[in-house]
Amino acid sequence: MNLKDKAKLLPQSPGIYIMRDSLNNIIYVGKSKNLRKRVYSYFIKSNNVTSKVEKLMKNIKDFQYICTDTELEALLLECTFIKYIKPQYNRLMKNYExxxxxxxxxxxxxxxxxxxxxxxxxxxxxxxxxxxxxxxxxxxxxxxxxxxxxxxxxxxxxxxxxxxxxxxxxxxxxxxxxxxxxxxxxxxxxxxxxxxxxxxxxxxxxxxxxxxxxxxxxxxxxxxxxxxxxxxxxxxxxxxxxxxNYNKFIIIDYIKNSIFKVIFINNHNIEYVDTINMNNMDKKDLEEYFKNIYFKFYLINNKESKNIVTKEFIDYVHIIFSY
Incomplete structure (x- = not known):
């Protein structure tokens, strides 16, 4: 199966895609709200393709993907991959030096x-x-x-x-x-x-x-x-x-229907992720749920921190506050 046909089979969900070369090296990591639409677009001829994308396409021999429930998770996962792998064709975040x-x-x-x-x-x-x-x-x-x-x-x-x-x-x-x-x-x-x-x-x-x-x-x-x-x-x-000033906070991100993703962030790190269905919870259940999160992470897990944002986390910070 060629890569164009493989791209047609991708799910239409948020996530990241990982491009590899002939030596199986990761050369590019991207994110999208719709994996199928985004990855498939690479294999469609266009006159508006940049020279960077042209070079990238010549070197792609395979790709993988990781699905996420929300766009925010995809953004954060992409950022993490780029920081630690530093793919050749990623220029947005790899120059944090x-x-x-x-x-x-x-x-x-x-x-x-x-x-x-x-x-x-x-x-x-x-x-x-x-x-x-x-x-x-x-x-x-x-x-x-x-x-x-x-x-x-x-x-x-x-x-x-x-x-x-x-x-x-x-x-x-x-x-x-x-x-x-x-x-x-x-x-x-x-x-x-x-x-x-x-x-x-x-x-x-x-x-x-x-x-x-x-x-x-x-x-x-x-x-x-x-x-x-x-x-x-x-x-x-x-x-x-x-x-x-606010190094501990909860993000409640909509997935679909009555399903939401709950993400607890502490000192620039994701410490807790959960998925909840509002249809299965009344007001009292929700109050109890978030009370337990508060007790577990805000009170018991109250780690002291110097609250210094390092350059390695700066893109991560901007993702969180611009989402």
């Missing part, structure tokens, strides 16, 4: 805001992980435009000021021209941004308005771009904060 954290060593006399690829067991504050490296680089660039932050790595070794001081973009901590207390006020503005305050965005808007009023539209456009970046970073980090 590029994800970055913003690191602030608050115990330093004059903290530097920098990027880090890992969370280290130190006394620094870490924000992230952020998906788009270039966006975060642009975010730091915007910070340096509106705050007189340290921009060089040798500020404690040097006893003379650099060009940033001459341009008014640094207050000269290298020559003790600013106290640690005063300098940390700038750092606190960044920390407050990641805790929900938008004063930095208002500062950018002020600069954009000033340049617009003086007809310096190119400079105004630069600050408009910074505003867009800051808003994107703010929104992205809210996803992380939500998971940190």
């Amino acid at each position: 590029r994800y970055v954290y913003i690191q602030i060593d608050i115990e330093d006399q004059y903290p530097i805001i920098k990027l880090s690829s890992e969370i280290i067991e130190d006394n620094s504050l870490y924000y992230g992980p952020f998906i788009n490296y270039n966006r975060i680089f642009k975010f730091l660039e915007g910070l340096n435009e509106i705050l007189p932050l340290i921009k060089c790595n040798n500020y404690l070794k040097e006893k003379i000021t650099c060009i940033n001081y001459a341009m008014g973009k640094c207050e000269g901590p290298c020559i003790k021209n600013v106290s640690s207390k005063e300098y940390k006020k700038h750092i606190n503005k960044v920390i407050n941004f990641f805790h929900g305050e938008k004063d930095l965005i208002k500062e950018l808007e002020k600069f954009m308005k000033e340049y617009s009023e003086t007809l310096e539209f190119e400079k105004a456009k630069i600050f408009k771009d910074y505003i867009d970046v800051f808003n994107s970073v703010f929104k992205e980090y809210k996803h992380i904060l939500r998971l940190n």
Whole structure:
């Protein structure tokens, strides 16, 4: 049986499909609400096929599938496969090595805001992980435009000021021209941004308005771009904060008729999955059912957690909160 005919026999249910090459290596993992429709589409000639799909199709020698009850389960299963197998043709999630954290060593006399690829067991504050490296680089660039932050790595070794001081973009901590207390006020503005305050965005808007009023539209456009970046970073980090604040929750996902999937998530992990039929349960039964889940997982299984979302779980986080 050829692969096109095999695809016609797939169930019309949610799940993931696993593409293999001639050496039986997994080269692609995908998910779909309808496995038959999605996998069959690969074997239909089309003028809209991308070069990536063309290369993939030339290398597919077989495929398998795993059915799930709901689309959410398919999304999470796909994410898990891609994270650990890293198939050749999956590009959405396999490059999480590029994800970055913003690191602030608050115990330093004059903290530097920098990027880090890992969370280290130190006394620094870490924000992230952020998906788009270039966006975060642009975010730091915007910070340096509106705050007189340290921009060089040798500020404690040097006893003379650099060009940033001459341009008014640094207050000269290298020559003790600013106290640690005063300098940390700038750092606190960044920390407050990641805790929900938008004063930095208002500062950018002020600069954009000033340049617009003086007809310096190119400079105004630069600050408009910074505003867009800051808003994107703010929104992205809210996803992380939500998971940190609510690390235990239940998802009730509709399957069909009166059948629902119950998923309990604790500290970014699925700890309990069940299927219930509402037709077989009255109000009292439902109350007792969820009371038992609460007692078992919220109270007895109340593990302490640092609530730090790692870069390996960031796609998982976005799936949960965008579902």
